[in-house]
Amino acid sequence: MTIGELEKALNMTRANIRFYEQEGFIHPVRGANNYRDYSEDNVRTLEKIKLLRRLSLDLDAIRRLQ
Numbered sequence: 001m002t003i004g005e006l007e008k009a010l011n012m013t014r015a016n017i018r019f020y021e022q023e024g025f026i027h028p029v030r031g032a033n034n035y036r037d038y039s040e041d042n043v044r045t046l047e048k049i050k051l052l053r054r055l056s057l058d059l060d061a062i063r064r065l066q
Contacts, residue, residue, distance in 0.1 A: 003038065009043065
């Protein structure tokens with residue numbers, strides 16, 4: 001899944017997706033074209049993060065839950 005598809009599927013900004021990648025929550029694979037390829041595991045992880053953030057958990061708490 002491309003980052004554009006992920007943005008639409010999760011209603012999440014590109015900046016947020018990249019932030020969670022930089023924080024080590026998701027690990028997309030780089031294709032031959034050097035584009036990020038997001039897996040279903042990445043999608044589920046970001047869905048969990050969205051839910052936990054809505055419940056006011058901070059990033060440290062989310063890390064401990066993973």
